[in-house]
Amino acid sequence: MKLADRVLNKDVRAVARLITLVENGDPEALPALKALYPHTGRAYILGVTGAPGAGKSTLVDKLTSAFRSRGQTVGIIAVDPTSPFTGGAILGDRIRMQRHYLDKGVFIRSMATRGHLGGLAVATNDVVHILDAYGMDIILIETVGVGQDEVEIVKTAHTCLVITVPGMGDDIQAIKAGILEIGDIFVVNKADREGADKTVKELEIMLGFNTYPQKSWKPPIYKTIAVKDEGISALVEGIDAHLSYLKDSGELKKRKLNQTEREFLEILQHNLMQQAMAKIGDREALTRLLSKIVNREADPYSLVEEMVKTWFA
């Protein structure tokens, strides 16, 4: 049976195999991705981001249990764009998730960057589609840090959770530019620590300053103590409320269109670069071109312009 059919038939090993192909940028994945695409678009995608040490993995663990307890299936993608390797930290965190490994309604996968140009965002999207077609009701994308790459990855979500902890004042300042705008729901985790209410206040003030367009949704702030399972059910209610808002306001449709555009452009870019590299030839041919530039016999702008013009003639 073909890989795509096996995925649709709930073969978990086929899912794992296909994701590995995607991660490795193996063209063998393509026929399966094409075949699965018509079966996608049903999952609800939840992004979880925040500074390292904010307790994202524990929170994801608890959210997973909550979703499972009401019968929803959950796919988890843990992404670490900062690590050129399979992230050690992520693997460590995953140990905490072990109890879900025996649950057929949960699929967990870690992904690390392979250093490809824009590769991780494309790969993450592909994995979302695979888990969507596989029938996961909710797909959680968890990122390790809060850099620009994480922001890009979390943008693929329908709802974005930003996790912080008490006493991260400076870090909040540092991350606010990119993060405040993408957060639909904020969580102050480890809320039994000193300064939790102060952090909530600071967040409220910053969100108040945040004069971004869609004002119809006011991002709520939840306090949780994930390790003690405290505040999780209120947070789940908040997540449900955001999904209702997305549907009722037409925002979900808008987000899906934006997400499709980003994905389309990324696939386009990837494909164009592959074609271009094939046109240039082998590594040696590329090195010859580069030597001309390094020796200032040619400038890269004119060289590229001429090449692309010939190809697109």
Add this chain to the structure above:
Amino acid sequence: MKLADRVLNKDVRAVARLITLVENGDPEALPALKALYPHTGRAYILGVTGAPGAGKSTLVDKLTSAFRSRGQTVGIIAVDPTSPFTGGAILGDRIRMQRHYLDKGVFIRSMATRGHLGGLAVATNDVVHILDAYGMDIILIETVGVGQDEVEIVKTAHTCLVITVPGMGDDIQAIKAGILEIGDIFVVNKADREGADKTVKELEIMLGFNTYPQKSWKPPIYKTIAVKDEGISALVEGIDAHLSYLKDSGELKKRKLNQTEREFLEILQHNLMQQAMAKIGDREALTRLLSKIVNREADPYSLVEEMVKTWFA
């Protein structure tokens, strides 16, 4: 006179104007960039990265004074990839640099991301070339944070300085994946704070674990108190030593080739996307394509494949 000629004639207003064109992605910049390219390749490019609050701007300020005192001209590019706006933080820091504004041997420019796909790295490279052709001996690229984007930007430098401060244990852990490999020189700034020696030790241990290829250069760690001008001259000696190493080992040539490759590929990617968007047509045509995907009448992989095949026929 043409913009490029004015830059070569040391017209600082032409430099500022050209950088603005580059920042805005204005195609008018292209003829000037092409004309300037043969006049580039002489500047020594120094990247400065580190967590927010590490005192990078002050350090850049002091390094600038040190370089100026021995007659070298200095270009400073302060890059903030996290901010979709011109970074407020950067502007604030720049006030400290004001005394250099009257110095014709110093050119300072802040750059923020414009949200283009891979745009900031390309734009930063272009600005490096402009300041190089303008005759700046040393070009300092200062980044605001330590995300993957900053790592990409700092990779354009010949020498990379990583700035940290005492008591950033957790942060060092968080950033180490991407940062340790690119750091040629490490600086523990604000070294009069408690725990400076401990931070140096921690860095030494982490650098010891760091089993990356080029082992011929062992990254030194310097302690500085930039606000008091302490440790700066030792740091400058360390920078000089690294430049000597780069030249003697052939590593400089290698880095220039790698850097040219990255730049070439980025320009290629940018150019290909422009051509592709022109082929697709206007915004309406793109939206029609996207709607087909959103409605699952087509999958993005096949659609892109067919389009690109036609263009490259």
